[in-house]
Amino acid sequence: METESTCPAETLLKLLSGKWKPQIFKLAVEGPLRFNSLLRQLEGSNKQSVAVALKELEEQGLLDKTIIKLKPLHIEYNLSEKGKTMIPVFMQLENLA
Amino acid sequence: METESTCPAETLLKLLSGKWKPQIFKLAVEGPLRFNSLLRQLEGSNKQSVAVALKELEEQGLLDKTIIKLKPLHIEYNLSEKGKTMIPVFMQLENLA
DNA sequence: TCAATTAGTCAGAAAAACCTGACCTCAAAA
DNA sequence: TTTTGAGGTCAGGTTTTTCTGACTAATTGA
Secondary structure, eight states, X not given: OOOOOXXXXXXXXXXXXXXSHHHHHHHHHHSOBOHHXXXXXXXXXXXXXXXXXXXXXXXXXXXXXXXXXXXXXXXXXXXXXXXXXXXXXXXXHHHHO | OOOOOSOHHHHHHHHTXXXXXXXXXXXXXXXOBOHHHHHHHSTTOXXXXXXXXXXXXXXXXXXXXXXXXXXXXXXXXXXXXXXXXXHHHHHHHHHHO
């Protein structure tokens, strides 16, 4: 993933660039994500790509990763505050289709 | 460039996916484009990539290609109506930076 | 203790995107 | 009539992204 650019919109588009990030982001808007169930929802995807996408979305500050220390101990990904600020743009994008 | 997707936002993001499309789109918002001058403005770019990006943006319906039959006969790319509907989203994207 | 589930990592291969340099067409200027 | 500028195309190679399959670690249930 490249980072530098002089065009702000380009930078933003890059946040959701990649084959799986837009879909993952959309699902994150709908609710918390967990690795294996996400993998099953993204038809044609694979562990590696989903893992990388999740890690990048987390590094970019769009998702928060939480370890849930209950019953079968799992990990949850939720939209961060920064992620939430992107919802309106994302929605506008959907309505343009 | 892939096309099919079930996520509308993804489809839209794809319209501006690729190394040069966001910059080209931005410049198109500012005014008509011509091939060689565009090439000079996009530092580090090359004929092939710019030609492909322009062709795709045109196919996607974001740019209109016009042959200007005057004096030195040239070709102009302008934002289409569909392209114009994307300006607000694009601007919002810029403000998120 | 053995198997299953969750959440990954890693190396290597395959596919997609991008770049380079040579070449082409058309029109006008020298 | 050779050169120049605009606007490209094309083959081939490099770089980036994505995918595959094997493997790991922690926890839990049988």
